[in-house]
Amino acid sequence: MERKIIHVDLDAFFAAVEVQDNPKLKGKPVIVGGNSKRGIVTTCSYEARKYGVHSAMPIFMAKQKCPHGIYVPTRHWRYKEVSREVFHIFYSITDLVEPLSIDEAYLDITDVGRDPIELAYYIKKQVKEKTGLTLSVGISYNKFLAKLASDWNKPNGIKVISQDMIPDILKSLPVKKVHGIGSKSGKKLNEIGIFTIEDLLELSEEYLVSILGRMGIDIYNRIRGIDHRSIEIGRESKSFGRETTLKEDTRDKVYMKKILWEFSQDISTSLKTRELYAKTITIKIKEADFTNHTKSRTINHAIHSHKDIYKVAEAILKNIVFEKDIRLIGLSVSNFSEGVVEQLSFL
Ligand code: TTP
Ligand code: MG
Numbered sequence: 001m002e003r004k005i006i007h008v009d010l011d012a013f014f015a016a017v018e019v020q021d022n023p024k025l026k027g028k029p030v031i032v033g034g035n036s037k038r039g040i041v042t043t044c045s046y047e048a049r050k051y052g053v054h055s056a057m058p059i060f061m062a063k064q065k066c067p068h069g070i071y072v073p074t075r076h077w078r079y080k081e082v083s084r085e086v087f088h089i090f091y092s093i094t095d096l097v098e099p100l101s102i103d104e105a106y107l108d109i110t111d112v113g114r115d116p117i118e119l120a121y122y123i124k125k126q127v128k129e130k131t132g133l134t135l136s137v138g139i140s141y142n143k144f145l146a147k148l149a150s151d152w153n154k155p156n157g158i159k160v161i162s163q164d165m166i167p168d169i170l171k172s173l174p175v176k177k178v179h180g181i182g183s184k185s186g187k188k189l190n191e192i193g194i195f196t197i198e199d200l201l202e203l204s205e206e207y208l209v210s211i212l213g214r215m216g217i218d219i220y221n222r223i224r225g226i227d228h229r230s231i232e233i234g235r236e237s238k239s240f241g242r243e244t245t246l247k248e249d250t251r252d253k254v255y256m257k258k259i260l261w262e263f264s265q266d267i268s269t270s271l272k273t274r275e276l277y278a279k280t281i282t283i284k285i286k287e288a289d290f291t292n293h294t295k296s297r298t299i300n301h302a303i304h305s306h307k308d309i310y311k312v313a314e315a316i317l318k319n320i321v322f323e324k325d326i327r328l329i330g331l332s333v334s335n336f337s338e339g340v341v342e343q344l345s346f347l
Contacts, residue, residue, distance in 0.1 A: 007138040007146035010103035011155035015045040029069040108231040142227035166225035171198035241332025249325035263331040264310035277302030278333035281312040286328035
């Protein structure tokens, strides 16, 4: 039986909460961020987006583009609070909810027994009533297409993608719209003259695998409307990280530091999108003879920035004495807490 999947994503989430809590900001270009050392735009209202401001842009650049914008600091505890209210509404419809981030989720409504479009309007109405916020809803028969659909008419949109629209509706979209094609793969494809999904559809599965690796199989299927991934409930992991097998067995710590720097960056991004902070950092090492070792350090204040994670990782690495060459290195974080944790005083 065909599944019914909904993807929901709140519009300009942090900025919309700021406007909701301070109605004077309504209709104004509101830019959230700027209270952190990095001075990066976290998100901004759609009014600010008209000036070319977007997430991850340095604040100084946003100020050049939109000098009359209203710049407000982030209030994570508040976004978390509003997010909980919104997810409460999702869970009132079905238990099959997969949270993707603080403002985004998949719902499998196959067995809910209600018309998906009617349900989409119901969700919008409930969210508006309880929180004052708007969101965009994508409806389809798999995850890939549902997520693509929610992005279609943002903000405050509803979009259905049904089987009979595939593949035509996808053809003109740029390749980076395909879940699984990141900026690196996108660039690779562009370099060989593949820009749109229509171009991608011309390629054989083998060829896609030859340029994108195993992910090529998923991409080949997704653009043909095939995506069997199920909704993963309660997936909230207790730890996450990255590891890699080294090009050759080595004891070169300078090389390893470079890898840990890169891993710290990815892990920091994952923590930030999940609104999490970690207290325990672990390095995993596999020796040339395949023996595994782990070394952890638990610190007394939770962290999530790239540099903080790297600093701890570097300190752990410094204390490791290699008796053999190693073939794999990994970095992971665990012992999570939500929101900003007050730094413990050592005094
Ligand atoms: P998004 O859903 O990506 O963005 P958004 O809700 O602000 O806007 P859109 O209408 O396009 O959905 O992210 C949700 C929230 O996550 C966002 O309000 C702020 C936060 N966020 C970051 O902290 N860093 C980021 O780089 C991004 C993209 C979002
Ligand atoms: Mg959003």
